[in-house]
Amino acid sequence: MLRVTAALSAVLCAAAALSAAADFSLKTAAASPGAELFVSPDGDDSNAGTIDAPLKTLAGARDAVRKINGSVSGDIVVNFRGGTYRQTEPVKFDTKDSGKGDSRIIYQAYQDEVPVISGAVAVTGWEKYNDKLYVASLDRDYKLRNFYVNDHRANMGSKGVSAQGGYGNYSVR
Structure with a gap:
């Protein structure tokens, strides 16, 4: 049993040495x-x-x-x-x-x-619409795909977004 343990230890030491050498060469190449x-x-x-x-x-x-x-x-x-x-x-x-x-x-x-x-565009000119909603106009020729508020993805009001085919002028409410 001692022989198997010694052989296994030798293999593990060799593997560790090869791994360290490979890691060093990769870091050297990247550096x-x-x-x-x-x-x-x-x-x-x-x-x-x-x-x-x-x-x-x-x-x-x-x-x-x-x-x-x-x-x-x-x-x-x-x-x-x-x-x-x-x-x-x-x-x-x-x-x-x-x-x-x-x-x-x-x-x-x-x-x-x-x-x-x-590729985000800042939306400015926000106006209070009611106690819970604000409104701003987006004059863009691109499709509105995502909406973020303070770097967090947000949901738009479901009944206040009007767009013909998803392009053109928007009213976000």
């Missing part, structure tokens, strides 16, 4: 990208994309990646700083936005920060 870009809601798309001079938008980051893609060896890592990135139109990706060879293009949150990419 040394071929290029690293930074994006911040306070940045500017004319910036270089460094941590001190970040880009501002997802589209700006995509365009910066396109300029260097294929000319650097290793992964291109795009780090989004915390904050909200407002999108007024879709950002389109295609084959130009894929990594070349064994290199990857990685879009990620920077460290423990929380970036939010949002």
